[in-house]
Amino acid sequence: MTPRERADQSLTNSFERYLQDKGKGRGGDGGNYRRNAARELERFAEWVAGDRGDDDWTGIVPDDVDREPTFDDLDERVFREYARHLGGDRGLKQNTVQTYYRYISAWCGWCVNEGYLEAHYAQRASAMAPLPEDDGRKPGDQQAWTSEQRHTLTQYVDERVRDAVEAYTTLPEDTDPLDKQRARYAALKAARDRALVFVLAYTAVRVGELLRDPNDPRRRGVRWEDISLEDGSMDVYRKKQQWDAASLPDPVISPLRSYRKLMDPPTERWPVFPTFDQRTLATLVQEELADRGEHPDAIEEQRGKYVRDFLLALNEDIRPPSITTDGARSILQRLSEAAEIDIDHPKHDYLAPHGGRRGMGEVLVRAFGYTVAARYLDNSEEMVRERYSHIEAGELGDVATEALEEIDR
Known part of the structure; x- marks a missing residue:
């Protein structure tokens, strides 16, 4: 042409x-x-x-x-x-x-x-020329979970899991099987949500590296085969388009270990954070069992033995998809409201996923400086200095105050 x-x-x-x-x-x-x-x-x-x-x-x-x-x-x-x-x-x-x-x-x-x-x-x-000046801020990327917010949320999901697991494990032996399933399902969901909250709160991994992105087939969500609880590491597909190991600090290990034990996934290829959406799972179970040669009547009979299709999928090794990044936001909205967390932010009325990463960045910069924080956040030191420049500005302000006091003395 x-x-x-x-x-x-x-x-x-x-x-x-x-x-x-x-x-x-x-x-x-x-x-x-x-x-x-x-x-x-x-x-x-x-x-x-x-x-x-x-x-x-x-x-x-x-x-x-x-x-x-x-x-x-x-x-x-x-x-x-x-x-x-x-x-x-x-x-x-x-x-x-x-x-x-x-x-x-x-x-x-x-x-x-x-x-x-x-x-x-x-x-x-x-x-x-008519464009307004860029103020240098990235839309929606300024929220950072405070230490108090992080503590309130993690404490809430901890208590929620303890109550759900206790309710499930202390059921009498003669409890109706369907009631046992309901209790197990509630415990599994609470344990998944807790594990998600702790990972977002302490690892500083980007939510898009952790969960499924419907618009990018390479981001299928972290699987159990990607996690080593013994080594304290997790393989994720980074923003820079390559696989890399992310650290799992101590606060994250116990929630993941107890959650894995409770779920007992059929294979290592199961997603760590599977969807619990009933409509998605119903379609998945019906299609998979049909592909295995099951008759429609037999499929419905089998589904009728379970209070939730997720439990059927777990028993039959029908691997569900991971929750999406939007799904994580919905979970955090629900948990932030239930935990009655005080949030003052112009864009988000809940603890958004990126706020966990940014909050950890604040902690790391203040405790260990920009170089260490940059390595943990998988960013350049220049980028970290730019995004957390308010910390350095505050520290320089303290230095200036101390200098003025010294002169006055």
Whole structure:
């Protein structure tokens, strides 16, 4: 295709190729970046066509022309108008506007490399002028669990597990089998939730490295085969796209060990944090038993012997999927409310997963400095210094105060 032919192409024709190049996994179909970029490209396509914006906005194609927008219609003035549109009265924060514009700018740069555009119009100073200044903060990534919040939450899930396990293990021998199943199920769920809370609170592992990401097939969630309780380590697929060992500190070992003993997973390939969603498990159990040659009536008869499909899956080694990162957020919302934790944060009314990691970062920087914290957090020291700069600022303030007091004396 010649440059002239590319310039006549509809903008949307390039989106899928761009997203495949930026996606992860086989065929470029996975990854959070791909999903977020696709959303913003769709919004941009609607805007250039005149379907977004003010009532008097008709798009970038001349009013007397009836066709879709093409690359010939793009120049720096178009991107300037889009920057102004993003920064308009839509309730978006400064850094969010910057983030949305970067998705479109990255696509524009790709179009230059592929020969669709002659210049990277989105990066020109005049195009970016209407954008608000980035305040340097990442949206939604500022919450950090305090020591008090961490203690309250871990104490709550500890007590919850003790009560559930005691209720299950002290049942009389003549208890109805279904009632025993209900007690075991409650204990398993409480133990899973406790293990999840402790891992998020003390390991500083990213929640996306720990659980399943539906948009990235490589992130299937940590399995028991990935964990060594004896060595105090856990293999996770890091943000840098490679497997690496993460530390399991002492507070995490006991909850994981007792949880594993209670569950007694059929194989090491079972997820450490399986979903308990009844709809998902019902479909999984029915399909797996059918694949094994079971008749539909026999399947329903077998399911009727269990109060929950999870217990059937456990006994028949029908491996469930791991909970997702969204599932973890739902669990923490439920537990934060039940534990009556006092939370003062503009974005989250619960203890969000990333807050556990950030809270551990605070502890490590204050106790051992930036170098050790960077190793534990799997980040560069430069990044850790930037994100926890308030700690150094406070320490320097103390030094200045001490110096002033010394002069006064």
